[in-house]
Amino acid sequence: MNRKDCYDLIILGAGPAGLSLAAAAWDMGVTDLLLLERGGESGGILNQCVHHGFGTQVFGEELTGPAYAERLADAVSARGIEVLTHTMALKLDAGPSVTFLSPTMGMRTVKARAVVLATGCRERTREAVTLPGTRCAGIYCAGTAQYLMNMEGVLPGRRVVILGSGDIGLIMARRLTLEGAEVLAVAEKNSFPGGLQRNIQQCLTDFDIPLLLSTTVTDIRGKERVEAVELVELDGEGRIVEESRRLLPCDTLLLSVGLLPEVDIAHGLGMEHCPATGGPLVDESFATTLPGIFVCGNAAYVHNLADTVTLEARALAATIARYLSVGGGEASQIPVRCGAHISMAVPQRLSPGALSSTIVFRTSCPVEDARVTAVDAKGNVLGELRRPKLWPSEAEELKLRGSLQGVEFLTIAVEGAVL
Amino acid sequence: MDVICIRCPRGCALTAVLHGGEALVSGNLCPLGAEYAAGELLAPTRLLAGTVPLDGRQCRLPVALSCPVALDRLMDIMAVLHRTRAKAPVALGQVLVADICQSGADLIATRTIH
Numbered sequence: 001m002n003r004k005d006c007y008d009l010i011i012l013g014a015g016p017a018g019l020s021l022a023a024a025a026w027d028m029g030v031t032d033l034l035l036l037e038r039g040g041e042s043g044g045i046l047n048q049c050v051h052h053g054f055g056t057q058v059f060g061e062e063l064t065g066p067a068y069a070e071r072l073a074d075a076v077s078a079r080g081i082e083v084l085t086h087t088m089a090l091k092l093d094a095g096p097s098v099t100f101l102s103p104t105m106g107m108r109t110v111k112a113r114a115v116v117l118a119t120g121c122r123e124r125t126r127e128a129v130t131l132p133g134t135r136c137a138g139i140y141c142a143g144t145a146q147y148l149m150n151m152e153g154v155l156p157g158r159r160v161v162i163l164g165s166g167d168i169g170l171i172m173a174r175r176l177t178l179e180g181a182e183v184l185a186v187a188e189k190n191s192f193p194g195g196l197q198r199n200i201q202q203c204l205t206d207f208d209i210p211l212l213l214s215t216t217v218t219d220i221r222g223k224e225r226v227e228a229v230e231l232v233e234l235d236g237e238g239r240i241v242e243e244s245r246r247l248l249p250c251d252t253l254l255l256s257v258g259l260l261p262e263v264d265i266a267h268g269l270g271m272e273h274c275p276a277t278g279g280p281l282v283d284e285s286f287a288t289t290l291p292g293i294f295v296c297g298n299a300a301y302v303h304n305l306a307d308t309v310t311l312e313a314r315a316l317a318a319t320i321a322r323y324l325s326v327g328g329g330e331a332s333q334i335p336v337r338c339g340a341h342i343s344m345a346v347p348q349r350l351s352p353g354a355l356s357s358t359i360v361f362r363t364s365c366p367v368e369d370a371r372v373t374a375v376d377a378k379g380n381v382l383g384e385l386r387r388p389k390l391w392p393s394e395a396e397e398l399k400l401r402g403s404l405q406g407v408e409f410l411t412i413a414v415e416g417a418v419l
Numbered sequence: 420m421d422v423i424c425i426r427c428p429r430g431c432a433l434t435a436v437l438h439g440g441e442a443l444v445s446g447n448l449c450p451l452g453a454e455y456a457a458g459e460l461l462a463p464t465r466l467l468a469g470t471v472p473l474d475g476r477q478c479r480l481p482v483a484l485s486c487p488v489a490l491d492r493l494m495d496i497m498a499v500l501h502r503t504r505a506k507a508p509v510a511l512g513q514v515l516v517a518d519i520c521q522s523g524a525d526l527i528a529t530r531t532i533h
Contacts, residue, residue, distance in 0.1 A: 050481040050529065052466045056427055064468050066481040066530035070511055150470050153479050178469065178497050197423040197430035202465065206490060389432070 003105065008032040008324055010098050010112040012265065014083045015044020017297025018118035019072035020310040024317030026079045030324060034110070035076070036087045036100055042076070043069030044120055045143070046306060048150045051171055057307035068306060092117075092265045096292045114292050114320050117266065117280075118313075121259040121298035123168070129257050131163070133220025133229075142168040142256040146175070155179050157252025161229050162186045163217045167195040167304075167393075169256020174203035183209045184250055187231055189216040189238075192366050192419070194256070194393055196304060217253065218245070226251050259302045263295065276344035277301040283332035283349045284357045285319040286312070291328065294320065301346045301360070304395050334404055339375075339413030341365055343392065352404050359383065359398045361412050363390045370416035372398055377408040390414065422459045426451040435460040463490040471503045471515070473532060480505045480532060482515060484524040495520045507532045 009030050011018045014037035022035045041047070046054070049065030056062055059071060076083065084102055091099040092115065099109040123141040140148070140156055146168060148154040158181050162169045165188040173183045186204060191214050193200055204211050212231070218240065219230035233244035261279030263271070272281040272289040279300050280288040287294050296316050297309040332351040336359060338344060343364040350357055359374060370390045374383035383400040390396060398412065424431040424447065433446040435456035442457035458464060464487035470479040482503070488496065496519055505515055509532045516526040 047481075047530075050468045050470055050483070052468060052483065062466070064481060064483050064529040067511060070530050150481070151479060153470060153472060175469075178467070178493065180497075197432075198425040201423040202425045206465065391430075394430070 003108070004110065006111040006113075007034045008112070009114050009116065009320060010034045010036065010110065011116045011118055011296075012036055012089045012092075012098070013038070013044065013118035013120060013297075013299070014042035014073075014076075014085075015118065015120050015297065016046055016069070016072060016306045016309045017120070017299070017313050018116070019043070019069070019076050019083075020313035021116060021118060021296055021317055021320075022081050023072070023075040023079060024314040025320055026081055028317050028321035030317070030321050033081065034112070035081060035083050036089055036098075036102075037083050037085045038088050040085055042073045042083045042085065048143075048147050049171075050150045051175070054306050057305070058310045065306070072310070089265055092269065092293070094269055094290055094293075096290070112292070113324055114294060116316070116320070117263050117288075117293070117295045117299045118297050119262045119265065119299045121302050122262045123255070124258040124260060126255060129163075129255070131217060131220065131255075134222055136220070136222035136224060136226055138222065138226035138252045139220065140252070140254055142166070142172045142254045145172050145252075145254050149175055149179065155181060156254075157181060157226075157250075159184060159250045160252040160254060161217070161231075161248060161250045162254045162256055163229075164188060164255055164257035165194040165200075165211060166256035166258060167199050169254060170195045170199040170203040172254060172256070173209050174207060177207045177209065181252075183207070184248060185210045185212050185215075185231070187212045187215040187217060189214070189234060190392075191236075192392060194258070196393055197391060220253060221247070226253055229253055259298065261295075261299045261301060263299050266290070266293070274344075274346075274348050276338060277346060277348075281348045282346065283351055284347050284354045285323075286316050286347070287319075287323075287328065287332070292323075301344065304393075308395075334407050335409045336374075337409055337411045339411040341367060341414045341418060342372075342412045345412045350400075350404055350407075350410065352407070354400075354404055357400045357404075359400065359410075359412055360395050361398060362395050363392050363414055366391055366419040367414050368417040368419060370414050372396070372412065372414045374398055374400055374410050374412050376410055382407070382410065390416075420456075420460055422456055424452045424455050426455045433459075464488055465490050465493060467493055467496055467500075468529065469497070469500055471500060471505055473509075474504055474506045476507055476532070478532070480509055481529045482526055483529045484519070484522075485514075485527050486524045488522040488524050492520060492522050496522060496524075496526075500526065505532075 046069035054068035
């Protein structure tokens, strides 16, 4: 690796987003690139996702996470792109430039014409959901339990309660059951599950694991190790139903209470954030509000599928190739607003010249016979989608049609039978 | 029976009923759904994945079944998987246990270890 002071493209993170982007960017002629990975190997979180469900859209076959990662990594190495592993990006500056620490290159600050944050997401923790109780052993985020089980071969507990019905929690309910643990219950505070319907089926229903909706954990008991958790039911207003309080003896509590994009490295640079996604505010090119800094994959918003990340990364590669040759386009000044029953919409801003853009959205509650629309300030419908049922856990795509010239803002809203 | 299709991320809500020994499926948006719901009604099958130790290495080897097996065979297969060890180098797709538990599926490596 030659020691240059400036690259066309620096990608932070060699998980599904970074690997997919690097290979696609190379094919678009962006060969002066640096791919930095904090871990000891590329692949990111895919390495611990040993289950199936990857690759159906990108490769037309059902692969495990490690096999999907290997396909992506092979594509990167086939192009002669080096992944700098064990390399930690310490600082990002506007300009942009990146300061990183590498075993082979030492500490270096290099400029880039474009930087892509492909840094993934992090799990929300016990602290993020302000869960009371003792600070005993046996409390894990679901992804940590997945790491222990799949990468270290350590069963994190024998009698397990899972709080939150996010996909990693569901996947771990099945995984721990297969490994001989007893998963007593998955408690979900909402009246609908947080994970994909298919995971409810193949991870819970298949193994008769109870899914307790409108139920949460209000206390963790235990001195050295978790001994029990207190479960309560919630009424339609989210209030505790006092008479429902009960202790469930267990030795382990897993938390699967949501994921948040990880873009801490941009902290302090004035990058605008979106409260709905927890990630940076982006336009249709996945450009952030800082010039030359883009975001890709779960660092932009939390995706349902790694396949979607790969497809978005390939589109971003084309955008970056264009950006490097002709510069950025016009400012993205059309806000995309979340209307009725919409919890998030990406991108959050569109440029007037954007044609046939796609808005990724989630609903805030299940909706049947749903009609989703993108409506401008004058009431013109610029996009419409109908679905028999929409689940909050499942991101959907709304295609826009026509010109955005003269559009002040867009509102994404859903109507139908709200459950 | 009512099932959620697991063949693709769309997750169609399917209904399958037995009619003269055959499964009649509704709610599917593609043929995979009909196939899945019929299978669920007549003989449900699943894929399985896990990791096994690698001799002389700190890391573990991710493994999986080469094709779906009967749902009620998963625990038998896990018992064999728990006794399985692998030795580097291993190639992606390499068979570690052929026809595991006479299920018709092979236990294969799902990554390469050099």
